[in-house]
Amino acid sequence: MLQETTEVAPRLKEPGEGLALALTATLKRDLVLMLRRRGEVLNPLVFFALVITLFPVGISPDPDLLALIAPGLLWVAALLAALLSLDSLFRSDFDDGSLEQLLLAPQPLAALTLAKVAVHWLLTGLPLALMAPILGIMLALPAGSYLVLAVSLALGSATLSLIGAIGAALTVGLARGGVLLSLLVLPLYIPVLIFGAGAVQAAIAGDSVSAHLAILGALLAAALMLAPWAIAASLRISING
Template identity: 85%
Template sequence: MAGSETQLTSGDGRSVSRREPGGGLAVALWATLRRDLLLLMRRRSEVLNPLVFFALVITLFPIGISPDPQLLATIAPGLLWVAALLAALLSLDSLFRGDYDDGSLEQLLLTPQPLPMLALAKVTVHWLLTGLPLALMAPVLGIMLSLPAGSYLVLAFSLALGTASLSLIGAIGAALTVGLSRGGVLLSLLVLPLYIPVLIFGAGAVQAAIVGDGAAAHLAILGALLALSLMLAPWAIAASLRISING
């Protein structure tokens, strides 16, 4: 980004121009996104664990319940959504933990850039490497549950919308518990009640697509929940981080 030019007056009255280094919010957001992506790609287990957990749950469920295709198709929407929700929850505890342990989270609070926007950048990385892969993987696993072919697109789209909301809401709990040595259980207790509306309308969208009622209403509500989360969650995350760090 190009810098800005400032006119200064020297001691002998001459005008001197000085070019200041470029920067700003866009640079800070890009640096945060790039840094978190690089760190998570080096810690690939944190990225793969939720996906492996999701696949294992869906794979083992037909073995433990019944291989009957009709039964599996009936429970598939709720099962896929619950498994995706728990898989997303599995990776939340590490969202701010690494930055807290190495001290970079305190530096993040001291930057002149707005903390809510920087927190939103970190949540975006979490969704890109957790929520989006879950949404793309779900139709493949839906084949194992005899899910009708016409519902695959709705399943992926509803999970893409829903997991974005889950990441934003879950980041509030992760920020509140980042200073606790064993905050995983408390994190689950804090965010699971807030996940229920997303779960209801997400599974409802897939069920509506199966029976042919149309999933537009459910998807619209998921979009509204995401919009509300985008407006409120970054500010709540920033406040929670300040509480956790400063007491």
């Protein structure tokens, strides 16, 4: 037994390559798992479309009014759809024990969680961003702002995934973490919402959008730098607690 561990240990502690290997393995595994449960990938998109349908019904079908509030509506609805998908981010891994394997891996947990968040963004944030212009047409969003809408959502939803993953990691061990998760995460989403919706409004007004997009990028950079550590610490708390 002792001999076995001494033999295996040096091979596991390979520098550089070991981490790259673990990252691609985690990425691939999560992608395959998520693509097998297509319903879970599609649910946020359907939710997004459904919420957008509710607003004209609830407020007014008047295109002028809808055009005025469309940037905010699209952003809020996309944000809620992304929030909806967060609960499942670590849930199945927690239930079947593979999260513990991730914690035991010799590679830094922060890096591995980054791979998981990347998959979440690829299958939630990016599709939402691509779908938003179509819903924008339905809300009579003024021309010239469609590209900005998609780009700002793509940039912003990456930050949302990173921040949301902290909340998901903190609540994954709890039986009914869903509502708590939204309470924890939504206040932290506000800056992204402000600059994301602001970018679309600026595009409609004909102003330069580069400042908004730059700030969204800065928020993403800050989140990329700090969130993985918080996610890793939160996962450790949820697993060991």
